[in-house]
Amino acid sequence: MARYALGLDSSTQSLTALMIDVDSRKVSHEKSINFDESLPHYGTKSGVLPNENPSVVHSPPLMWVEALDLLLAEAAEEGWPLSEVEIIAGSGQQHGTVYLGGEVTSVLASLDSSSPLAPQISSCITRSTSPIWMDSSTEEDCKALTEALGGEDAIYRSTGSTAYERFSGPQIRRFAKLHPQEFGKTQHIRLVSSFMASLLAGKLVPTDHGDASGMNLLDLPSLSWNEKALDECGEGLFPKLDEAVPSSTVVGSLSTYFVEKYGLNSEAKVMAWSGDNPNSQVGLGLINDGDCALSMGTSDVLFATIKKLPSDGGGEGHIFCTPTGDFMSLLCFSNGSLAREAVRDMYSLDWKGFDEAIASRPVGNDGCMMLPWFQPEIVPKVLGAGVHRKGMDESDMASNCRAVVEGQLLSRRIHAEGLGIHPRVLKVTGGASKNRQIVRIAADVFGCPVQEIEVAASAALGAALRGLHVLIGGDLEEIVAPFVEITKTTDPIPEHVEIYRSMTESYESFEKEHLV
Ligand code: ADP
Ligand code: XUL
Numbered sequence: 001m002a003r004y005a006l007g008l009d010s011s012t013q014s015l016t017a018l019m020i021d022v023d024s025r026k027v028s029h030e031k032s033i034n035f036d037e038s039l040p041h042y043g044t045k046s047g048v049l050p051n052e053n054p055s056v057v058h059s060p061p062l063m064w065v066e067a068l069d070l071l072l073a074e075a076a077e078e079g080w081p082l083s084e085v086e087i088i089a090g091s092g093q094q095h096g097t098v099y100l101g102g103e104v105t106s107v108l109a110s111l112d113s114s115s116p117l118a119p120q121i122s123s124c125i126t127r128s129t130s131p132i133w134m135d136s137s138t139e140e141d142c143k144a145l146t147e148a149l150g151g152e153d154a155i156y157r158s159t160g161s162t163a164y165e166r167f168s169g170p171q172i173r174r175f176a177k178l179h180p181q182e183f184g185k186t187q188h189i190r191l192v193s194s195f196m197a198s199l200l201a202g203k204l205v206p207t208d209h210g211d212a213s214g215m216n217l218l219d220l221p222s223l224s225w226n227e228k229a230l231d232e233c234g235e236g237l238f239p240k241l242d243e244a245v246p247s248s249t250v251v252g253s254l255s256t257y258f259v260e261k262y263g264l265n266s267e268a269k270v271m272a273w274s275g276d277n278p279n280s281q282v283g284l285g286l287i288n289d290g291d292c293a294l295s296m297g298t299s300d301v302l303f304a305t306i307k308k309l310p311s312d313g314g315g316e317g318h319i320f321c322t323p324t325g326d327f328m329s330l331l332c333f334s335n336g337s338l339a340r341e342a343v344r345d346m347y348s349l350d351w352k353g354f355d356e357a358i359a360s361r362p363v364g365n366d367g368c369m370m371l372p373w374f375q376p377e378i379v380p381k382v383l384g385a386g387v388h389r390k391g392m393d394e395s396d397m398a399s400n401c402r403a404v405v406e407g408q409l410l411s412r413r414i415h416a417e418g419l420g421i422h423p424r425v426l427k428v429t430g431g432a433s434k435n436r437q438i439v440r441i442a443a444d445v446f447g448c449p450v451q452e453i454e455v456a457a458s459a460a461l462g463a464a465l466r467g468l469h470v471l472i473g474g475d476l477e478e479i480v481a482p483f484v485e486i487t488k489t490t491d492p493i494p495e496h497v498e499i500y501r502s503m504t505e506s507y508e509s510f511e512k513e514h515l516v
Contacts, residue, residue, distance in 0.1 A: 007464025008090040010196050013047040015067040018460040020468050029080050033071050039063050055137040058129035061098045066118040076262040083263050087467035090273035091459040092193030094214040095166045099127035102187040108202050111257035126186040133166045141170035148232035160213050160220045160319030168215035169233045176234035189240045193273035201270040202255025209321035210278030212244040247274045247323035274323055276459040281322045283462030285484035287477040292423035296432035300336035304329045304421040316379050323466050329419045331379050337432050339372040343404040347397045357401035358437040364499040368392040370403035379415050388514050405438055409445040410507045426450045444496035452488045
């Protein structure tokens with residue numbers, strides 16, 4: 001009989017399932033359902049509910065519940081060997097919160113497999129919609145929390161991030177202040193990850209350290225809740241949250257609901273779920289200290305595994321606990337592909353034309369530079385969009401094409417180094433990692449080899465790999481390696497590295513000049 005590890009990923013727009021065959025160590029099955037398309041009755045667009053206030057971004061938690069039923073029903077119908085699944089782990093979009101009444105304990109313990117899941121859970125939900133990571137309505141709450149913890153530096157040192165609007169602590173505070181009655185009825189709060197894991201286990205299960213680090217509530221040095229932060233975000237918050245646990249914790253066995261309904265294995269273990277970024281740390285194979293990846297999608301995200309909490313960091317980016325029991329730094333740059341596209345489109349180019357324009361200019365662009373803040377930037381914090389140029393103007397097509405890419409990558413390196421990240425090798429993924437010029441400049445700016453990697457669903461894969469590791473034990477790096485395919489390596493060219501090193505200081509000053 002074969003054995004399988006199942007990884008699920010409840011993301012903003014979809015729910016994905018991915019199975020690994022334990023013996024062949026290969027991905028055997030994978031499928032996704034898109035919320036808007038498959039569950040149109042919730043009225044979401046790209047997984048979120050329309051709202052006239054653009055800073056309020058919520059999703060219906062029952063949609064995530066129904067998606068779980070639907071995905072497993074489709075997998076069973078397609079003949080997935082669900083009875084041979086030995087472990088289930090998962091991943092959730094980070095920061096989103098689900099609010100539950102006291103009856104959830106008995107409801108979860110007695111789920112009826114002859115009826116659908118969502119209506120059974122519905123009576124337990126005390127806040128009908130869940131704020132998610134795209135919500136930015138909690139500016140006031142962030143200020144109050146920062147003050148309560150003793151300022152920006154103090155909150156960063158304790159929770160790994162300064163107060164962010166989308167983080168769960170400020171979100172909980174806003175709910176407690178605006179809707180004290182509903183908050184009073186709420187006896188349990190879970191993140192998307194721990195809510196979904198609770199459905200599978202048929203009981204409330206704790207949030208893992210990885211996802212709990214996206215709340216501004218967990219004290220990372222001690223891995224326990226920061227009591228001052230809890231007090232500030234809502235009365236009696238501790239029992240509502242429960243203690244957070246290491247991501248490798250097996251939190252229970254599978255609820256009979258899923259065994260009876262979909263023929264899943266009654267012996268299957270349920271692991272703590274984690275956030276999508278901590279799961280991707282495993283799915284991208286960033287296991288060792290300093291392992292680093294740059295994902296160049298809509299935004300550019302730089303992840304690095306670190307064994308020790310940085311003593312300093314200037315409050316930029318986030319530090320999250322990882323499933324491997326280490327930490328990761330995450331820097332999110334909002335001006336990623338959209339900024340590159342904006343420059344490309346300014347000159348009506350396609351990507352080929354954009355590359356030719358870059359190639360026509362010398363490395364270092366003769367000192368021409370751009371701060372490509374086409375929209376507000378997260379790192380460094382720039383609230384008002386604005387593009388700044390040095391040594392060139394907008395009419396110079398080729399210089400602008402080279403300057404946007406060089407500027408972005410210099411900025412990635414400067415801010416990564418600010419967090420103590422000096423990659424030996426940089427893995428790149430995402431749409432823009434297919435671009436030869438961008439990859440060449442990345443290798444020369446970072447002064448290290450750049451490896452292009454092919455991973456489809458890194459969060460679901462990371463979850464399944466966490467499960468596999470618990471099943472078979474051994475060295476995680478060895479287990480993960482065959483799943484992360486390196487398609488090409490680009491080595492740095494020493495003369496180019498030198499040029500970028502000598503440009504760094506002037507780029508940094510240029511950036512500082514325009515930060516208020
Ligand atoms: P996401 O996961 O955020 O949707 P993807 O990783 O799929 O993003 O990447 C999509 C982005 O990749 C697009 O916005 C596009 O600008 C960029 N992209 C695609 N091909 C190229 C290319 N040849 N050169 C540079 N950027 C590219
Ligand atoms: C990370 C973040 C996003 C969500 C998206 O801090 O907000 O990456 O996790 O799923």
